[in-house]
Structure formats: C-alpha cells, structure tokens
Amino acid sequence: xxxxxxxxxxxxxxxxxxxxxxxxxxxxxxxxxxxxxxxxxxxxxxxxxxxxxxxxxxxxxxxxxxxxxxxxxxxxxxxxxxxxxxxxxxxxxxxxxxxxxxxxxxxxxxxx
Amino acid sequence: xxxxxxxxxxxxxxxxxxxxxxxxxxxxxxxxxxxxxxxxxxxxxxxxxxxxxxxxxxxxxxxxxxxxxxxxxxxxxxxxxxxxxxxxxxxxxxxxxxxxxxxxxxxxxxxxxxxxxxxxxxxxxxxxxxxxxxxxxxxxxxxxxxxxxxxxxxxxxxxxxxxxxxxxxxxxxxxxxxxxxxxxxxxxxxxxxxxxxxxxxxxxxxxxxxxxxxxxxxxxxxxxxxxxxxxxxxxxxxxxxxxxxxxxxxxxxxxxxxxxxxxxxxxxxxxxxxxxxxxxxxxxxxxxxxxxxxxxxxxxxxxxxxxxxxxxxxxxxxxxxxxxxxxxxxxxxxxxxxxxxxxxxxxxxxxxxxxxxxxxxxxxxxxxxxxxxxxxxxxxxxxxxxxxxxxxxxxxxxxxxxxxxxxxxxxxxxxxxxxxxxxxxxxxxxxxxxxxxxxxxxxxxxxxxxxxxxxxxxxxxxxxxxxxxxxxxxxxxxxxxxxxxxxxxxxxxxxxxxxxxxxxxxxxxxxxxx
Numbered sequence: 072x073x074x075x076x077x078x079x080x081x082x083x084x085x086x087x088x089x090x091x092x093x094x095x096x097x098x099x100x101x102x103x104x105x106x107x108x109x110x111x112x113x114x115x116x117x118x119x120x121x122x123x124x125x126x127x128x129x130x131x132x133x134x135x136x137x138x139x140x141x142x143x144x145x146x147x148x149x150x151x152x153x154x155x156x157x158x159x160x161x162x163x164x165x166x167x168x169x170x171x172x173x174x175x176x177x178x179x180x181x182x183x
Numbered sequence: 184x185x186x187x188x189x190x191x192x193x194x195x196x197x198x199x200x201x202x203x204x205x206x207x208x209x210x211x212x213x214x215x216x217x218x219x220x221x222x223x224x225x226x227x228x229x230x231x232x233x234x235x236x237x238x239x240x241x242x243x244x245x246x247x248x249x250x251x252x253x254x255x256x257x258x259x260x261x262x263x264x265x266x267x268x269x270x271x272x273x274x275x276x277x278x279x280x281x282x283x284x285x286x287x288x289x290x291x292x293x294x295x296x297x298x299x300x301x302x303x304x305x306x307x308x309x310x311x312x313x314x315x316x317x318x319x320x321x322x323x324x325x326x327x328x329x330x331x332x333x334x335x336x337x338x339x340x341x342x343x344x345x346x347x348x349x350x351x352x353x354x355x356x357x358x359x360x361x362x363x364x365x366x367x368x369x370x371x372x373x374x375x376x377x378x379x380x381x382x383x384x385x386x387x388x389x390x391x392x393x394x395x396x397x398x399x400x401x402x403x404x405x406x407x408x409x410x411x412x413x414x415x416x417x418x419x420x421x422x423x424x425x426x427x428x429x430x431x432x433x434x435x436x437x438x439x440x441x442x443x444x445x446x447x448x449x450x451x452x453x454x455x456x457x458x459x460x461x462x463x464x465x466x467x468x469x470x471x472x473x474x475x476x477x478x479x480x481x482x483x484x485x486x487x488x489x490x491x492x493x494x495x496x497x498x499x500x501x502x503x504x505x506x507x508x509x510x511x512x513x514x515x516x517x518x519x520x521x522x523x524x525x526x527x528x529x530x531x532x533x534x535x536x537x538x539x540x541x542x543x544x545x546x547x548x549x550x551x552x553x554x555x556x557x558x559x560x561x562x563x564x565x566x567x568x569x570x571x572x573x574x575x576x577x578x579x580x581x582x583x584x585x586x587x588x589x590x591x592x593x594x595x596x597x598x599x600x601x602x603x604x605x606x607x608x609x610x611x612x613x614x615x616x617x618x619x620x621x622x623x624x625x626x627x628x629x630x631x632x633x634x635x636x637x638x639x640x641x642x643x644x645x646x647x648x649x650x651x652x653x654x655x656x657x658x659x660x661x662x663x664x665x666x667x668x669x670x671x672x673x674x675x676x677x678x679x680x681x682x683x684x685x686x687x688x689x690x691x692x693x694x695x696x697x
Binding site: 115116117118119120122123124 | 250469470471472473474475478529532533534535537539540543576579580581583584593
C-alpha cells in the first residue's frame with residue numbers, strides 16, 4: 072500500500088477528484104496548504120504597492136492506494152492537474168504500513 | 184445655509200448676542216422664549232449623529248482592520264473602539280466646552296506686538312483658538328437649551344448639537360492610528376490620543392467652527408441699521424464688530440470647511456504622517472510585510488463609511504433642508520467619481536482594477552468632498568472626486584514607495600492629501616459660475632442670509648492659509664506629543680512583541696481562533 076500525496080493548484084481539485092474516482096479511489100483527504108517550489112511565490116498589488124507573496128495557497132490531496140495502482144494514480148493526477156504553467160505542483164509517494172477502518176476494524180487492503 | 188464665516192455654531196451665540204446688545208456681561212443661553220426647535224431638524228440631527236458613530240465603529244475599524252495582518256486585527260479594532268469610548272467621555276468633561284464656547288479675550292503670549300518677528304500674532308486673543316470652560320461637565324445644558332444653526336431664527340437642541348460634534352471628535356483621532364498600525368503600544372496610543380484631542384483637535388475645531396451664529400450677527404446688524412443718531416450708531420457698530428469678532432480665527436478669515444476637511448482630515452492625516460516618521464517602519468517593511476489580510480473586511484468598512492458619511496456631511500447642515508439634500512448628493516457623486524478615478528488610474532498604470540483600490544478611492548472622494556459638500560454643485564463634486572481619486576492613488580502607489588516612509592494604512596496619502604485637495608477645491612468650486620452656492624453674508628440684510636462677495640483668488644488664499652496653519656499646528660504639536668509619550672511610557676513594543684503581533688501581546692486575545 073502506498074500514500075500518494077499531490078500538491079496541486081486549488082482550482083484543479085474537481086478535475087483531480089473526478090479522475091481518481093474514475094480510477095476507483097474510495098476516498099481522499101484534502102488540506103489547504105501554503106508553499107513554494109520553483110515558482111518562488113509571486114507579487115500581488117495592494118493600493119499600488121507590490122507585496123512579495125512567497126507562500127502560495129495550494130491544496131494537498133492524500134489518497135491511499137494499493138501498490139499496483141500507484142502508477143495509474145500518478146498518471147490520473149498528472150493529467151488532471153497539469154496546466155503546463157509553472158506552479159502545477161508535485162506528487163510524492165510514500166509507503167503505507169497499515170490501514171484500519173475505525174467503524175468495522177477492517178485492516179489494510181479492506182480498509183482503504 | 185453656509186455662512187461666509189464657517190458652518191458651525193457657537194452654543195451660546197443667541198443668548199450672547201442679545202446680551203451684548205443689552206450691554207450686560209456674563210453667561211446667557213437661548214431661553215425657552217426663543218425660536219422653537221423643529222422636530223424634523225432634531226430627528227435628522229440625532230440620526231446623523233448615530234450615522235457618524237457608525238463611521239468609526241464598525242466602519243473605520245473594519246476598513247483599517249482588513250488591511251493589517253491577522254496577528255494585529257484585534258489590536259486595530261481595539262484601538263479604534265477605545266478611542267471612540269475615551270473621546271466620548273472627554274468630550275463631556277471638557278472637550279465640548281473647549282471647542283464650542285466663547286474663550287478668553289486675553290491676548291495670547293507674544294501677541295502684545297513687542298516682538299517684531301512675532302508681529303503676525305499682534306492683537307490675537309485666546310478666543311481665536313480655544314474656547315472656555317463654561318460648559319465643562321456639560322454644566323448648564325438642559326433639554327430646553329438650544330443652539331443656532333445657519334438660518335436666522337432656527338435652532339436645534341444643544342444636547343443634539345453636543346453629541347453630533349462628539350462623534351466628529353471621536354472619528355478624527357481614530358483616523359490617526361492607521362498610520363501607526365501594527366507597531367505602537369496600546370497604552371501609548373491611548374495616552375497620545377488623549378493629549379492629541381486636548382491640545383490639537385479641540386483648539387482647531389474652535390478656530391474653524393466657532394462663531395456667534397446668524398441671529399447674533401443679524402440682531403447686531405439690525406441694531407446698527409436702526410440706530411437713531413451718530414452716538415448710537417458708533418455703539419452699535421462697536422457691538423457688531425464684537426459679535427463678528429467672537430469667532431475662531433479661521434472662521435473670521437472666512438475659511439470654508441463645511442464638514443471638516445481641515446479640522447478632521449488634514450488634521451489627522453498630518454498627525455499620522457508625523458507619527459509614522461517618529462515611530463519608524465514596521466519590522467520587515469517594505470519587503471517582508473504580508474499583504475492586507477481581508478480585502479472583504481476593508482470593503483465592508485469602506486461601505487459603512489460611505490453610508491455614515493451622509494450623517495457627517497449632510498448632517499453638518501444642522502437642519503433638514505434643501506441644503507442638506509445638496510450636501511447629501513455631493514457626498515454621493517464625489518465618492519462614486521473618486522472610486523472610478525482611482526480604479527481607472529490604477530488599471531492604466533498597474534494593469535488591474537483592484538477592489539481595495541476602488542474602496543480606497545471612495546474614501547479619498549469622501550474626504551475631498553467633506554469641506555465642499557455644502558458649497559460645491561454636484562458637477563463640481565464629480566470633478567473633485569475624480570481628481571482626489573487619482574491623486575491619492577499616485578501618493579500611495581508612487582510617492583510613498585519613493586520616499587520609503589511607512590504610513591501603514593495611507594492616512595497621509597488619503598486623508599491629508601485628499602483633505603488638501605478638498606480644502607483648496609472648495610475655494611474654487613463654491614464659485615456660483617461653477618455651479619457652487621457662493622458665499623453668505625448675514626449682515627447685509629439683517630435677519631436674512633444674503634449672497635456675499637466672492638473672489639476666487641482671495642478665497643483660495645484663505646483656504647490655503649487654513650490648510651497651512653492646520654499642517655503646522657497639528658504637525659508640530661503632534662511631534663511634541665509623540666516625543667512626550669515616548670519619554671514617559673515608550674511608543675513601540677519590543678521587537679519580540681511586534682513580531683508576535685499586538686493581538687496577543689497587548690490584548691491577550693486573537694481576532695481569529697481557528
């Protein structure tokens with residue numbers, strides 16, 4: 072089992088969700104986050120004065136998947152979240168040791 | 184009705200006028216036998232007073248609060264709220280009396296003429312700049328005491344006038360804290376503002392707005408016209424001169440300030456500017472300061488200011504007449520034009536029309552039309568608004584970054600500059616051939632308001648004198664007060680406290696708990 076963590080542009084969430092649902096993902100967790108990568112923030116203008124905004128708002132999408140589904144999941148997120156502009160985000164894959172569904176006590180593959 | 188003296192009334196003017204005509208001395212106030220209060224006038228003035236309170240809280244507090252960082256939001260709201268509360272009490276204790284009663288006729292120091300280089304002070308009395316203490320603790324005001332308005336034979340209750348003026352005294356110092364935002368201790372703000380209203384605001388309000396009122400002038404002028412012989416004529420002339428002389432200095436000069444362009448906006452704008460220079464920049468300014476935390480709050484605040492400003496400007500007419508309607512309309516259209524002026528200038532030079540820009544432009548327009556609202560015509564007000572909107576944008580977007588001063592929320596760029604444009608503009612736009620109302624003279628035909636002589640150049644010079652004096656008085660006076668407060672309690676919080684945010688370090692609470 073793996074956790075696929077995607078940092079995406081906020082307005083791409085719906086497309087990413089649809090792509091993951093089509094793939095059979097049963098759930099996901101979304102967090103509002105701030106950060107920067109190569110985009111290095113941007114400037115915003117308030118009352119004519121420029122403000123350097125270094126941490127940009129992004130969404131972090133976390134989805135737990137079976138190991139064999141990882142590459143399909145990555146492809147689905149990549150195609151849904153890409154605009155081709157700088158700042159499209161990143162995907163990280165990490166190992167998932169255990170999973171438990173709290174209501175039923177189901178474990179691992181049954182739980183995700 | 185605007186006067187050729189200034190649109191504001193001396194509370195005891197009618198009584199004073201009658202009394203002086205009788206050759207007596209001492210205090211007197213309009214008694215029950217005088218003119219009767221019009222219920223519509225009183226209802227409008229009480230409504231206006233409440234509207235002006237709404238400008239400060241929550242209007243100004245939210246407008247400012249939206250522009251600071253989340254860690255200083257509660258601090259910003261607290262400072263405005265505390266100032267409103269403090270001035271409400273101080274106004275009753277001595278503020279109203281200092282601003283709107285007759286002051287001492289003793290000469291001010293150095294006014295004796297024995298110092299040639301201070302010759303411009305020669306003959307000046309305390310009453311030019313500050314009132315007395317006859318109304319301290321509101322002594323003597325009853326539900327039956329009235330004050331004159333701008334029309335002969337029209338009065339409103341003194342309680343109404345007192346509380347209407349109180350709301351002006353509340354918002355003026357609250358405007359200053361925008362310049363000092365995010366880096367001045369609450370205790371220092373509180374003490375500074377207490378001193379500032381006492382030594383800066385009350386005297387300027389007296390100097391610009393205190394006068395004897397139309398009936399006192401009319402009665403004295405009538406006595407002169409009716410005088411049967413030369414001796415009586417001379418006595419009546421002396422009396423008329425005394426009544427005309429019983430006014431603040433700028434009122435006598437003929438400075439026009441319908442609702443407080445100099446008294447409120449230039450006054451607070453320059454005090455804020457001096458404050459931001461003395462305080463120094465916020466840690467991290469200009470590159471490491473986060474942008475305004477809620478443009479939404481600022482929009483709500485600015486909109487409440489716009490609505491409340493109808494009480495401020497149309498209320499300054501003191502009567503619910505057609506002149507109040509003119510001030511209302513001017514306030515509406517100048518503000519709309521200024522929002523567009525800022526928006527288009529910003530769009531042109533910075534690429535996008537921003538919401539914060541539009542609402543800032545609206546505030547600039549409100550500021551600029553304040554002195555002009557009862558004097559200009561609607562078309563003149565639109566021009567005034569466009570000029571104010573684009574000029575204030577230029578101040579905030581180009582002049583401030585160029586010189587690098589940290590006027591955090593642009594009190595100088597919007598209120599002082601907008602106020603100066605309005606004050607000078609009033610001298611131009613009052614011209615009848617530009618759609619303005621012209622000047623009013625209460626002496627030509629006693630008992631009635633007649634058209635006075637108007638000369639644009641002369642009027643603009645008078646306006647400029649009033650502006651210059653306000654800049655100097657408030658600028659220098661505020662600098663002294665800041666230094667004094669710095670000496671006794673210190674102005675700035677510790678570096679650690681400033682970085683953590685004043686919400687927690689000054690008030691022990693957060694504006695937003697997740």
